[in-house]
Amino acid sequence: MRPSAGLLCLLLLSAPVDAVPADDLLSPAGHSLAQDPVLERGRAIYESLCISCHGANGSGTTEVPAPIFGDRPTSDLADLVTRTMPDGSPEDCVGDDARAVAEWMQQQFYSPEAQARLNPPRIEFSRLTVSQYRNAIADLGTSFKWKVEPGVERGLKGDYFASRDFKRDKRMIERTDAVVNFNFGAASPEADKFANDEFSIRWKGSLIPRETGWYEFTVHTENGARLNVNDHETPLIDAWVRSGSETDFSGSRFLLAGRVYPIELEWFKFKEPTASISLFWKAPHGVKEVIPAASLIPENSPEVLIVESPFPPDDRSAGYERGTSVSKEWDEATTYAATEVADKVFAALPRMIDEKGDRDEKLRAFAAQFVERAFRRPLTDELRETYVNSQFAAAKSLEEGIRRIVLLALKSPRFLYREPTGTDDQFDRASRLSFALLNSIPDPPLLEAAQQGRLADEKQIREQAWRLVNDYRGRARMLEFLRNWMNLERVQEIDKDQTAFPDFTPEFAADMRVSLELMLAQALDADNADFQRLLLTDTIFMNGRMAKFYGVDLPEDAPFQEVKFEPDKRAGIISHPFILSGFAYMQTSSPIHRGVFMSRGILGRGIKPPPIAVAPTAPDLAPNLTTRERVTIQTSPEVCANCHGLINSLGFALENFDSVGRYREVEKEKAIDANGQYLQRNGEFVRFAGARELATFMARSDETQRSFARQLFHHMIQQPILAYGPDSIAELATFFKDHQYNMKHLAVEIACGSNSHGWKKTSEPVAAAETK
């Protein structure tokens, strides 16, 4: 027997396991199902009419293998049963019967909470994720140097010399330059200070990149230049010798967000007819641009220990990166990475220890400290023997000993796994706290606090948590979460029809992304770090190019600044031009893409991939239909409508915005219909028209707040939240509300609230409730 169309529909209500939001909206904790007459009736119906195809607890049978679970409200389920079930004779189960069986299914096995009860999630023993590994190495290196927190000043320090060799006594100007982008023509920087045919400039400071990834640097000059990035010894670009007609010189570096990298550009002019120098980069998701002042600071910083070795990507099937599996490729990657780190540590040793005095003694101390910081706890005598002393003893020289120790430490399970000893002492607390808030190993002050017993109580832990969340790295971590939460990785490159939108260039698309980043940062950096501001703000950041495109009054070369932008029509991120354009087609809007973004990302609903592949109806095949009309017709078949009813009616509320995010009131000579609605998980409908009403609903919806809290938890902790108790989502959501939706407060609460829970040493399955 083949499942008929009706059967398929019921299956569609289930979502793949990775997309199920483990929400507890409907969870009657401790509720006894058997005592309720309605539920008793539902159970009886399920067992007589449904179980033969769907199996016990909806787990599926060979005939209908797909298990049933999801996040639809009971009324939706009942409606579906009434219309389609049992297969072939839906009239056998309608009305109160359908409602009873739907209610029973909901509570017995359908809802995420029921699923969590049937298969209790647990805290799994895990290894470091790839980003944790890279961060840990970087911070391990930095712990032996000094730490730089960017101040408010931006740009690079520039020293200008009236010679070609940076002679100190020839320094004529000392100043901070916002960017390096100069064209002196045949002249000099200042006529009375320099000869026209010979001068040089050194720019120094640090880079503060926004995102993790490969950065391609380009120096453009017809003169001589040398660029060092995160490496004082070897230039990334050495174009000191001008030779031939080349003027562009490039090189790449892998940089981690939340760290500060030294940069130095030396440049000179000697007898060439003209002089110019520009410093560009192409950041991940960016275009080639003059490195903006926002990413440059005049302070010096030490080199960051970067692991460039490739790793296989982490498992993200649960919706967040986690380290609960290992593979041969991963094991090999850790070996290559360990040798890479050993090489780099070796090269950087002179800058990591003071080599004056008793060098041997210092090297030995360094080695022991390196291992302790990598393991996030002091070494027992036994471990010190294994990891340090016996390695020195086996080596022919002290240097070889250091190499052995670094390799061994980084291959050790004590480095590679999270809290591997299961001790649950203050060092484990420090480690959990730091990984939650910085995605990295504890810094020296935190380890010191653990050492001195200053992580004994909730208050002390909370103090440290606040220190970390306000750390520069902590901020980068939160911004990374906001990008994940908004699914920005799905918006890689935005292309628009060049005939219809000739001004929509890659540079313009990059501006929009920067504008959105600034909106995220502004909400996070505000004193109240108000989450609702992300959805409700009536301002936006624009530069001259964006302003011109959207008809806002700014000078063409204006830098990014906050402006009011159609405040009655727009609200926060959902009507930000980057989101509207990113979730749209080349010529037309896409209520479906926008709807999925809001239902899955913001409201946290489990939406599964379309059951059948449907090519969207091309707009020119339906020349008289508006986008809304076209999408409605296209998704009207029963098999589509189950999800699209939810998706489309959210997306329609943004129909006032076209493919490039411009406001419109008319499409195809018809007035835009921006009415939308949403069936909440409690079974109640809400209706709204336009972006602001929709945003207001979402900002106040506890579905949004729970989803945000749940996703932040997973991002920070990399363990299933329901393993921390059946009510953990509800409790976090309440906390969030009680603290005026302060995102940092929420992060601190997550880090502290989960801090006392580690993986279980016993072999018995742990009931979720027990961990509370």
Place this chain on the structure above:
Amino acid sequence: MNNRRHFLKRLGLGAAALPFISNLSAFASRAALSSRKQRLIVMFSPNGTVPWDFWPDEEGETFILKRILEPLKDFQSRLLVMHGVCDKVRGDGDNHMRGMGCLLTGVELFPGNIQGGSDTPAGWASGISIDQEIANFLQSKEETRTRFGSLEFGVMVPDRADTWTRMSYAGANKPIAPIDDPYQMFKKLYGQVKDREVLTSVLDSVQQDLKRISQVVSAADRHLLDEHSTFVRSMEAQLRQSRSQDQGHAVPELEPGIKEENDNIPQITKMQMDLLVNSFVNDFSRVATFQITNSVGQPKMHWLGIDESHHELSHEPNENKEAHEKLTKINTWYSEQLAYLVRRLSETPEPGAEGSLLDNTLIVWGNELGQGNSHTLDNIPFVMVGNGLDFDMGRSLRFPNVSHNRLLVALAHGFGHHIESFGNPEYCKDGVLTGLT
């Protein structure tokens, strides 16, 4: 952005999949198919020579070595002293720059921003150098391909990339930096073997620790550590296997902690030469350059009792006998270094064949100038040693003011690479340099 990662991979750096599983001797066994391995070393010393203490008075097979070449006496029958070979390349740059940049490229420098003396400023050479040309030729064929193709050794080369410090070019505007740190060279040559050694010995501790941690972890989580442990075991097995293959490789021991500074030049030179000989034994490369300091090199040879720097002395007029006595000593010292290298090669058996490494290696010793005080590019003090190419050795030759490009062509021909010209073809009109075979 994958380029860099691929690049790293190729280099065998961080990303390499190679280091722990590949067999370094794979190339060597293949090479055994060929009739004989041919090798080339170009050694460089700076600032011209002292002609009257360098050039033999006689021409032909019977000649008496003067003071500077005296250290090579034992190898006189394997020597070619080549008077009359001139660097005729002109254009931008001073003679020190052109002498260096054109020595192995035979082609003009690009105009640029680097100026010495009063000549016009210049940039890099506008073509490939002969060592790289030959290395590319050898790498293009399966039977002569080696792990590195070419190796560029240096001794106290200043830490700046400019026309005076580079003689080897991968192409126009593509100078190759010599490695002047023996430890870095060691790492390049044997780092993987060393890492294998170290890893083999530490993985056992990793394995034990995995077991210990496994005991506290619940059954549900233990599989993770069990799997991990399997991978570590399989890596251990791989390492053991590669290690037994490594046994055939002579890994030299370097004295630790020699700093890169002037007074350590003799020690560094010896370390680098030992590494070079070793790399040939392991057939890591068939082509090498050996650059002692740089054009306008400033070593102060305190160990010879000379406190002035070489370049300063080289400007002294011929009449300054005291200065020239020192310059002769300095050049004799370079010659002694060459003799050390030659001796090492002659004492090292050719792996898998009859004879010594020297029987299959040609060393060309050159300089950026003929003489320091005149800055002449005529009569570059070229000496060749060894029987790597089928040249008729054991002679003092006098050429009638020939262009050195023709010598570069002859080197290529010696490897069976029959190019018509090299560098600027203007200087190759008379064809390959004759009289060598």
